[in-house]
Amino acid sequence: MTKIYGEAETKVRALDNVSFSVKKGEFVLVIGSSGSGKSTLLNMIGLLDKPTEGKVLVDGFDTSNLTDNEISTFRNKKLGFVFQFANLLADLTVLENVLLPSQIQFDSSTGDKAKEILEKVGLKDQLFKRANKISGGQAQRAAIARGLVNNPTIVLADEPTGNLDSVTAKNVIEVMKKMAKDLGQTFIVVTHERAQFGDVDRIITIKDGRAFEGEHSPELEVVA
Numbered sequence: 001m002t003k004i005y006g007e008a009e010t011k012v013r014a015l016d017n018v019s020f021s022v023k024k025g026e027f028v029l030v031i032g033s034s035g036s037g038k039s040t041l042l043n044m045i046g047l048l049d050k051p052t053e054g055k056v057l058v059d060g061f062d063t064s065n066l067t068d069n070e071i072s073t074f075r076n077k078k079l080g081f082v083f084q085f086a087n088l089l090a091d092l093t094v095l096e097n098v099l100l101p102s103q104i105q106f107d108s109s110t111g112d113k114a115k116e117i118l119e120k121v122g123l124k125d126q127l128f129k130r131a132n133k134i135s136g137g138q139a140q141r142a143a144i145a146r147g148l149v150n151n152p153t154i155v156l157a158d159e160p161t162g163n164l165d166s167v168t169a170k171n172v173i174e175v176m177k178k179m180a181k182d183l184g185q186t187f188i189v190v191t192h193e194r195a196q197f198g199d200v201d202r203i204i205t206i207k208d209g210r211a212f213e214g215e216h217s218p219e220l221e222v223v224a
Helices: 039-046 068-078 093-103 112-120 136-150 166-183
Strands: 003-005 010-014 027-031 079-082 152-157 186-190 202-207 210-215
Touching: 003 093, 027 039, 027 112, 027 166, 039 152, 079 136, 093 112, 093 136, 093 186, 112 136, 112 166, 136 152, 136 166, 166 186
Parallel strands: 027 186, 027 202, 079 152, 152 186
Antiparallel strands: 003 010, 202 210
16 A cells, blocks of 8 residues: 655655555564654554555455444454553543443443453453553553453554553563463554564564565565
């Protein structure tokens, strides 16, 4: 897919013919310098923006022709999101924050699942604490649980450790990897902090809007 912003002299090719596929259960890092196109790529996959050319397939489904309302529904069912900041609602409990995506779907049956996921991410004893009463690392783990509660096809994480100290970041990364392994959950993680993540299933490097397989192989183009 390709994404172009602006016109004529102001035209910027943020993504240039990027094409790759991700297998179920893979933990994929997307790395690259600032302005390389990493966040634009995540926005395309997350259906937060539309490519100028090409298409995004999720579970084999072509999302190109969805209406705005259909996109919102599809995104909530199929995609989980974790951002640099946990963005928890301060006046809600940890459990209530994690349940928000299921409430958007009017699904009242996920309470037990939310508790189970919160236990898996190490927050069993924090369920009923207000979100403003827990640490930054706990908040980010709650955000991961929130991203998982609807059993999404893919969890998209944009700089999920960018607001954390190195020790807390390591703990959060371990939680994400554990969830990927235990749940067979697919993760696509954009990061500047490649070294923090250690061994992962795949690395995709974005450079000047183009995608390359691996960490040190800019000459090797990604092909779906």
